[in-house]
Amino acid sequence: xxxxxxxxxxxxxxxxxxxxxxxxxxxxxxxxxxxxxxxxxxxxxxxxxxxxxxxxxxxxxxxxxxxxxxxxxxxxxxxxxxxxxxxxxxxxxxxxxxxxxxxxxxxxxxxxxxxxxxxxxxxxxxxxxxxxxxxxxxxxxxxxxxxxxxxxxxxxxxxxxxxxxxxxxxxxxxxxxxxxxxxxxxxxxxxxxxxxxxxxxxxxxxxxxxxxxxxxxxxxxxxxxxxxxxxxxxxxxxxxxxxxxxxxxxxxxxxxxxxxxxxxxxxxxxxxxxxxxxxxxxxxxxxxxxxxxxxxxxxxxxxxxxxxxxxxxxxxxxxxxxxxxxxxxxxxxxxxxxxxxxxxxxxxxxxxxxxxxxxxxxxxxxxxxxxxxxxxxxxxxxxxxxxxxxxxxxxxxxxxxxxxxxxxxxxxxxxxxxxxxxxxxxxxxxxxxxxxxxxxxxxxxxxxxxxxxxxxxxxxxxxxxxxxxxxxxxxxxxxxxxxxxxxxxxxxxxx
Numbered sequence: 001x002x003x004x005x006x007x008x009x010x011x012x013x014x015x016x017x018x019x020x021x022x023x024x025x026x027x028x029x030x031x032x033x034x035x036x037x038x039x040x041x042x043x044x045x046x047x048x049x050x051x052x053x054x055x056x057x058x059x060x061x062x063x064x065x066x067x068x069x070x071x072x073x074x075x076x077x078x079x080x081x082x083x084x085x086x087x088x089x090x091x092x093x094x095x096x097x098x099x100x101x102x103x104x105x106x107x108x109x110x111x112x113x114x115x116x117x118x119x120x121x122x123x124x125x126x127x128x129x130x131x132x133x134x135x136x137x138x139x140x141x142x143x144x145x146x147x148x149x150x151x152x153x154x155x156x157x158x159x160x161x162x163x164x165x166x167x168x169x170x171x172x173x174x175x176x177x178x179x180x181x182x183x184x185x186x187x188x189x190x191x192x193x194x195x196x197x198x199x200x201x202x203x204x205x206x207x208x209x210x211x212x213x214x215x216x217x218x219x220x221x222x223x224x225x226x227x228x229x230x231x232x233x234x235x236x237x238x239x240x241x242x243x244x245x246x247x248x249x250x251x252x253x254x255x256x257x258x259x260x261x262x263x264x265x266x267x268x269x270x271x272x273x274x275x276x277x278x279x280x281x282x283x284x285x286x287x288x289x290x291x292x293x294x295x296x297x298x299x300x301x302x303x304x305x306x307x308x309x310x311x312x313x314x315x316x317x318x319x320x321x322x323x324x325x326x327x328x329x330x331x332x333x334x335x336x337x338x339x340x341x342x343x344x345x346x347x348x349x350x351x352x353x354x355x356x357x358x359x360x361x362x363x364x365x366x367x368x369x370x371x372x373x374x375x376x377x378x379x380x381x382x383x384x385x386x387x388x389x390x391x392x393x394x395x396x397x398x399x400x401x402x403x404x405x406x407x408x409x410x411x412x413x414x415x416x417x418x419x420x421x422x423x424x425x426x427x428x429x430x431x432x433x434x435x436x437x438x439x440x441x442x443x444x445x446x447x448x449x450x451x452x453x454x455x456x457x458x459x460x461x462x463x464x465x466x467x468x469x470x471x472x473x474x475x476x477x478x479x480x481x482x483x484x485x486x487x488x489x490x491x492x493x494x495x
Contacts, residue, residue: 012037015062015113021088021133029123029130036119040112042066048089048104048112055100057114059089064110065185067194068102082194084169084185091138095121107186159243161195162205163214163229170224177227177440179481184220213488214241216481225485227441232492258314260373261381261494265487266307267369268385270327271362272480273304275392277338278355279473282399284343288469301335320372323365330358348403355396359389377494380431384487387424387445390417391452391483395476398456399469407458418453425449428486435493441486448479 007013013034016022022030040059042048048059051070065084080102083089093100094117124131169182184191192202206222209215216223231241258266277300283293308331311324334354337347363386370382394417401410425446432438455475458468 009034009037011039012113015039015060019060019062019086021060021137022130025130026127029127032123033115033119036116038114040114042106042110042112044106044108046106046110048106048110049100050103051100053100055094055098055117058094058117058120059104060087060113060115061089062086062111062113064112065107066104066110067107067186067190068104070102079190079193082186082190088134088137091134091141095134107190157205157243158197158201159205159208161197162202163209163243165191165195166209166215166222166224175226175440176437177485178444179216179223179225179485181221181223184222208243212241212243213485216484223481225481225488227437227444228485228488230437232435232437232489258311259494260375260378261491263314264366264369264373264378264381264494265385265491266311267362267366268382268388268487269307270304270311271359271366271385272389272392273300273307274334274355274358274362275389275396276300276480277304277334278351278396279392279399279476281338281343281351282348282396283469283473285345285348286399286402286466286469288466288473290343297339301339304331304335317372320365320368323361323368327358327361327365330354330361334358345403348400352396352400352404359393363389373494375494377490380428381487381490381494383424384428384483384490387421387428388480388483388487390421390424391449391476391479393417394421394452394456395473398472402465414456421449428490432486432490435489438486438489441482441489445479445482445486448475448482451475452479 013030016030016034016037022033042064048066049055061083063086065082066089067079068081068083068090070078070080081090084107088094089104089112090100090102093102124134166182170180186194188202189199192199195202197205206215206217210217213228214225216225229241277297280293280297280300284290284297308324308328312328316324334357337351337354341347366382366385370378394414397410397413397417401407404410425442429439429442429446432442452472452475455472
């Protein structure tokens with residue numbers, strides 16, 4: 001009985017019903033399409049169709065990602081389109097001719113529904129709503145192509161093209177502040193080819209966007225910082241941040257001086273990096289995603305070295321140079337303790353003590369940089385930067401409490417750090433209330449701060465120390481991204 005009543009089209013029917021292109025259409029027409037369709041799964045690197053083949057089916061992508069390439073009489077395929085969201089594939093080909101003009105290849109495992117092209121064309125002629133939806137889809141794609149072509153003609157920088165691509169992936173999600181996260185499903189080489197760049201240029205563009213606080217890259221995850229997209233330094237909350245072309249040879253010449261805002265932020269970055277490295281060491285010692293943590297620790301080490309080199313090359317006055325020299329003297333021993341030996345919980349008290357020592361040195365350096373500027377704007381950058389550091393210092397003491405006396409021993413310190421964070425945040429919100437994107441970003445900081453505090457508290461429902469640490473550190477990372485964006489906005493305002 002079950003075999004007789006089983007619906008052979010159930011999978012196609014459920015998928016098409018969830019597809020915006022067909023949702024709510026006449027049941028008669030949808031049923032006609034369902035009966036002329038099949039579910040198709042395509043493994044990574046598999047070909048869906050090849051240029052020159054007769055078009056027999058239309059394909060709807062529901063999961064996975066593909067590329068469409070055309071040879072254009074060149075030895076290497078030319079990437080026409082990178083597809084990583086649910087949609088009807090290449091509608092231009094489907095209704096403009098009888099043969100495919102591109103080749104579609106899966107990047108990852110794909111779930112599709114294939115519909116007989118003759119049946120689809122028949123239903124389109126009969127259903128005006130479906131016709132209108134297809135016209136709208138084709139028009140949207142045409143506008144996107146024209147915008148892309150216009151960007152190339154007007155000489156948009158690679159960084160701007162990279163940002164436009166990321167925002168296209170993000171869609172309309174997100175408001176004035178906070179973050180929108182996207183996943184780079186294709187390789188950097190494939191994405192670079194799609195937007196007309198070399199992989200090296202694409203990587204440099206990601207680095208420039210990161211340096212400007214616009215994105216945070218974590219593997220294939222890219223977190224777009226909405227408030228940092230705006231040209232805050234120009235006092236224009238409606239204009240997108242611009243990226244100018246660098247003169248040839250500029251990269252080879254390091255900057256010899258830093259403006260007040262970047263100077264304070266760079267010194268403060270050494271401060272927060274010292275704490276982030278201790279956290280990462282603690283994750284390795286705890287056996288929590290140790291391979292990933294080792295990669296991150298190397299990245300943080302490189303960032304600390306680059307920041308130290310940049311500050312050394314900036315020609316700082318003696319009052320700052322002496323403090324910087326102290327940091328440089330402490331750094332080799334701290335780096336060795338973190339990286340050159342196996343992360344052993346027995347060494348946690350020593351690592352914690354060294355992290356506090358280098359934190360003191362970097363904090364004195366940052367405070368001196370603030371005093372050297374002698375402006376209220378410089379002080380605000382430092383205050384925002386202290387909250388950035390405190391977000392990580394709190395996470396560090398939470399993580400190390402397991403090895404240095406337990407929760408009761410570190411609770412007074414955590415309460416003191418949290419009180420300072422609250423006071424600083426109140427001061428920043430008062431200072432930034434007149435700038436819409438800054439006020440909105442600080443609201444995001446306040447919300448994430450409460451989530452982080454909640455994550456630190458023990459709960460009976462949590463299933464062990466490791467799970468608690470993972471949850472708390474994930475919230476700690478989110479708080480860091482939110483606070484770091486606020487620091488970047490204050491840095492721009494300080495000049």
